Amino acid sequence: MSLLTVGTVAFDNIETPFGKAEKVIGGAATYISWAASYFTNDIHIVSVVGEDFPEDELSALESRGVNLEGLQKKKGEKSFYWSGRYHTDMNTRDTLDTQLNVLADFEPILPESAKKAEFVMLGNLTPQVQISVIDQLETKPKLIVLDTMNFWMDTAMDSLREVLHRIDVLTINDEEARQLSGEYSLVKAWHKIKEMGPKYLIIKKGEHGALLFHEDYIFSAPALPLAEVYDPTGAGDTFAGGFIGYLASTGNVSYPNMKLAVIYGSAMASFCVEKFSLERMKSLDSDQIENRIEEFENLVYFDTKLNGK
């Protein structure tokens, strides 16, 4: 089924304890689309880039089944740019520079082909932009997933509250879930956030995995312990892309299938961090993905019927 993703298409400057990657391709919509493209080839990006964005990167996306009709290209302007440095723990980072450029006055315009999307992934952007995308949809999607961050909780809480009422799945990290709900316990946080609109909450915990909350159910997905983590940039977006890409490919939004989607998202994120930027995401195949899903299965498997035997 068709998938619409809205988010940045951008440049990143990344420093990790393992090295530097200067002005590499980044952006939420880029990572989401690459990850989703291993599951479906009916993907629409709504975003904006400047004149400086390399054409071959866009062609590479198109060759993966990504429709770029909704990607605005601003003549004489520059693409969104983010620069950051990761600490030794790879879980925390400092933002060194953010240049909004084309993003400063971005108004999303959905092409006709995207207005009936059945799956919608709203990457981390201002809640106002996310609302505008929902407003332009002509049919009610099967599923809307929203990513956001603490910055919007601090600066645009009213709009964030509005968009939360109109989506199905919210993905945030544990600190953001605590900030949004005012509750330290993630179980209590979910019960508060549920009242704000989302039917599902995914809490991304990086190297500690992810939690999926729905009604009174909790699903705990592990993270695959890795010998090498080169670059965590885009891992959250890659997770989201694998999650919604898998769901769109199956057309099934049942809770059991949603759990499996969290595992697909986690598997895609585990690939993403193995190399800098999009490098690993561009060199995957479905056998590698299925093998990794099996690794996740083995990682958590235990047999209660064993009971000492």
Place this chain on the structure above:
Amino acid sequence: MSLLTVGTVAFDNIETPFGKAEKVIGGAATYISWAASYFTNDIHIVSVVGEDFPEDELSALESRGVNLEGLQKKKGEKSFYWSGRYHTDMNTRDTLDTQLNVLADFEPILPESAKKAEFVMLGNLTPQVQISVIDQLETKPKLIVLDTMNFWMDTAMDSLREVLHRIDVLTINDEEARQLSGEYSLVKAWHKIKEMGPKYLIIKKGEHGALLFHEDYIFSAPALPLAEVYDPTGAGDTFAGGFIGYLASTGNVSYPNMKLAVIYGSAMASFCVEKFSLERMKSLDSDQIENRIEEFENLVYFDTKLNGK
């Protein structure tokens, strides 16, 4: 099979955001024994208390099948005392006071009844004391589990290295695994720690669960997300007690059974934190434990064969 546990039997003063518990019963050997007593009633404690330790607490342990022949009682002296305050996150704490008292010159003496123990749990104490216990064993146990902490890595690394060569399972937290190995990646940390002696490594991650490493296998156990966490004191020891108690009850130290033991340990720890001190550990029954094991099973269950259907 018989289980010998060595560790503190002590008083705790605990402050959490939910309240205070003054001079309550604590100590590694106490938590380990209470947790293990739900699986086996052939438990020996080797430890030391002062004249101030309440007799009824010792009787309560005896009524759970705990043999106290190896518990030294020092006339005119005071029991080990620890006082700490937890931060809002409940994962970090400040030690406010530590009074070694009887522990200052503790020399463990194994009674005859404990010298042929088949399962040995060495709670967190000086590595010298842990070595002395192993020296006194008359037969090689089926399994020796060692708990330790960063303090001994800083102050007694030579003795710690020595004891690591003589044990089977090491339980530490993620920061300690990083310190001990000098590796940030826990996968790499395991490969370094394996060279130091242990055949198994359990990394306790508190609210993020636990990892079990063995050869090239990794098992990820979730933590049960809880609405209320009142007091994390003793959770690590309770984990160890559930882990080794379950193994001792089955007599089976295969890797698949070890994985299930990690789940039993995690289940016991999830009870422990629900109330202050030993309160919850004293009011359990086997139905509650089996129900919780089922909760852990459901928590991580997903079906790859579903694949959208």
